[in-house]
Amino acid sequence: MNQYYIGPSLSDPEKAFQIEIHLDIPEGVSDLFFPYWRPGRYEPGNFVKWSRNLVIQGEIESLNVQKIQPNHWLLKSPAAQRIKISYEWCFHELNAGSSFMSSELFYVNPVNLFCFLSQSEQEEIELLIEVNEGWKYAGGLPVNWQQDKKRWLLKASCFDQLADSPFAFAPVISKFQWISEEVEFNCHSIGQLPMPWREGDYSSMIQFTDFQVKMMNGFPVKDYHYIFIFTPHRMRHGVEHCNSTMIVMGQGDVSDEVFYDEILSIASHELFHTWNVKYCRPxxxxxxxxxxxxxxxxxxxxxxxxxxxxxxxxxxxxxxxxxxxxxxxxxxxxxxxxxxxxxxxxxxxxxxxxxxxxxxxxxxxxxxxxxxxxxxxxxxxxxxxxxxxxxxxxxxxxxxxxxxxxxxxxxxxxxxxxxxxxxxxxxxxxxxxxxxxxxxxxxxxxxxxxxxxxxxxxxxxxxxxxxxxxxxxxxxxxxxxxxxxx
Ligand SMILES: [Zn+2]
Structure with a gap:
């Protein structure tokens, strides 16, 4: 099984991620890639530029490593073996498609910081996550706490699923849940809640969600997660995923009502993407x-x-x-x-x-x-x-x-x-x-x-x-x- 690890960097624990990946490769040539772009943003992402100190090693035999494109390495191995890839990854912008670490947030969009082998994209992945004990989780994939190792374990059926499943940990995450047409909907929020949610009023979210699910005659996934990160600075950004959406919003110079309308507009747009692009795709x-x-x-x-x-x-x-x-x-x-x-x-x-x-x-x-x-x-x-x-x-x-x-x-x-x-x-x-x-x-x-x-x-x-x-x-x-x- 492909095994990925992510935690804070030892040298820069409040800004950079430490990543370690263990993969099996066959004898001969394998292709290692850093994702070039991310779904929802149809432009080059070149996420490799935020990595540093990248080391690729064979765990048994020596490995010939040749970089042939900014995001592509050829790995030549004399025998089938397990390899280890380690690096730091650091990006200083918080948006709905980035990964970001601070003393109060551990937020990962797997598509922009994990390498993969094109030959083993379909293999199951185990992701081990080291974050502060007691922090809360929000994400589309179920997560388990490993008490003995003091870390979280998340499983994905293939790289595509991992890439499409952003998650966040924070000391406090408020959560509101409801069932619509047998689908479990969750609204996770990090940061200061918008006006109606402070009063516990999620009726608008439920209303348009129910309406869309009924209009489209059902929903393609069993559970769905609206994940909101509310920032102190102005921000409007949402990205769709297979069973979740990541939305980063900051109020700026608008009234509570205008801001709430913008939240609803982005959330409704991202929900509709579950059908139109995630499930029904060009x-x-x-x-x-x-x-x-x-x-x-x-x-x-x-x-x-x-x-x-x-x-x-x-x-x-x-x-x-x-x-x-x-x-x-x-x-x-x-x-x-x-x-x-x-x-x-x-x-x-x-x-x-x-x-x-x-x-x-x-x-x-x-x-x-x-x-x-x-x-x-x-x-x-x-x-x-x-x-x-x-x-x-x-x-x-x-x-x-x-x-x-x-x-x-x-x-x-x-x-x-x-x-x-x-x-x-x-x-x-x-x-x-x-x-x-x-x-x-x-x-x-x-x-x-x-x-x-x-x-x-x-x-x-x-x-x-x-x-x-x-x-x-x-x-x-x-x-x-x-x-x-x-
Ligand atoms: Zn869109």
């Missing part, structure tokens, strides 16, 4: 390959649809008023109208380019956002389906069908698979909708047409308006703003 990302870039044009589905649903589910579940949803649509629209990048790069091309400038400002007017334009396209697709089926179907049906036909148990999907699914549900897909993601396009005309249709529909029969009622408000708002932005 072919380009199935399986994850941590050794190199995995380019995909599907960001408008993985992030765009998730951005749309993150907010939509809050409104549909009754957690948010429809004015709040309307403001989100308006924000997406205004960002689009203010970005000349819409004339330069398509949504699909911008998705492939996240690997070079997807998470930085970059060259002005060069690109669009898989989140922003992706959410607008999801909205337009939803309106199209509702309109063409007289309200009998919606994008919900597309997401449920995608989940049935394309998932980690069967196969990944392509962009064509997605549009074929829309066609199956709606009866047709207008070429203009496809063009909005494959060509540099201005969305204004389509968005305004959709909003106008909704406004008329709402006037005719408010009972039919459902989710779209909100957009009538958006239209009125847009009319006020249009002189400024169009």
């Amino acid at each position: 072919k380009d990302l199935l399986p994850y390959d941590f050794t190199q870039s995995q380019y995909s044009g599907t960001g408008f589905i993985t992030e765009g649809i998730t951005t749309y649903y993150g907010e939509l589910m809050l409104w549909q579940s009754g957690v948010w008023s429809w004015e709040k949803m309307a403001n989100c649509i308006l924000d997406w629209f205004n960002i689009h109208l203010n970005n000349p990048g819409r004339f330069s790069s398509s949504l699909i091309d911008s998705s492939i380019d996240t690997w070079i400038d997807g998470y930085v400002k970059g060259t002005p007017g060069r690109k669009v956002s898989i989140y922003n334009e992706g959410a607008l396209l999801a909205f337009l697709t939803d309106v199209f389906i509702i309109k063409s089926t007289s309200g009998k179907k919606s994008l919900d049906d597309v997401m449920r069908a995608m989940l049935l036909n394309f998932n980690t148990q069967t196969r990944g999907y392509t962009i064509d698979d997605y549009w074929h699914t829309v066609e199956d549900i709606a009866g047709a897909v207008p070429s203009q909708l496809i063009s909005l993601c494959s060509q540099p396009e201005d969305y204004a005309s389509e968005v305004l047409t959709a909003l106008e249709w909704i406004e008329q529909k709402c006037r005719i029969n408010t009972s039919e308006s459902g989710r779209l009622e909100v957009v009538a408000i958006a239209l009125q708002e847009h009319n006020k703003l249009s002189n400024r932005h169009c």
Whole structure:
């Protein structure tokens, strides 16, 4: 069994991790890698740069070690044997995708600090963790305390599962638990709780979680963990995982209500990712390959649809008023109208380019956002389906069908698979909708047409308006703003 160890560094115990890994290698050549990137952030991570004093040794025979890329070593062994890899790992930024150590926090995203052998990625892993006795644990994998050795033991079925299971230890972690549709949901929080949670009120979290699980006809995993780290400084960051999400938030200069809305928005977005990307995944990302870039044009589905649903589910579940949803649509629209990048790069091309400038400002007017334009396209697709089926179907049906036909148990999907699914549900897909993601396009005309249709529909029969009622408000708002932005 592959065995990993992590604890505080002896020389720098409040800042750096000490890592030791024991792996079996065969006679001949093996490939040792440091993960190049992490799921949820489609850009090079180059996590190896935070390591130091890395030593690779054979435990029986001498080993020939040759570094051939920053994150790739060739190991040549004269015999099958167990090897030991030891190093320190130190990073000074606390975000939802990092690992961070301080006197009050031991927080690990395994994907950015553990090496692996490409030949034994599928083997079971035992992870031993040395942290202060008495600290509390939050994570997606079950953990056991070994009293005799005074350390924690965590098991993963393979490297992929370990990589997708962040965890944190801290002196105090508050925990709230509930059951929804036979799934155990947990909300773990480190740091100062947001306003309603201080009073023990988690009703909004339960409400949108229940709604999403029911809407998607069930949940792909048996237990789920929202893990929050609340920081004193401003921070907004969440990352999705197979049965958890890591969310790092700090208030900044906003009211309690605005801050709480932002928490709900991120949490709802990350929960929807459990279906849309963790379980129902593009072919380009199935399986994850941590050794190199995995380019995909599907960001408008993985992030765009998730951005749309993150907010939509809050409104549909009754957690948010429809004015709040309307403001989100308006924000997406205004960002689009203010970005000349819409004339330069398509949504699909911008998705492939996240690997070079997807998470930085970059060259002005060069690109669009898989989140922003992706959410607008999801909205337009939803309106199209509702309109063409007289309200009998919606994008919900597309997401449920995608989940049935394309998932980690069967196969990944392509962009064509997605549009074929829309066609199956709606009866047709207008070429203009496809063009909005494959060509540099201005969305204004389509968005305004959709909003106008909704406004008329709402006037005719408010009972039919459902989710779209909100957009009538958006239209009125847009009319006020249009002189400024169009
Ligand atoms: Zn996302």
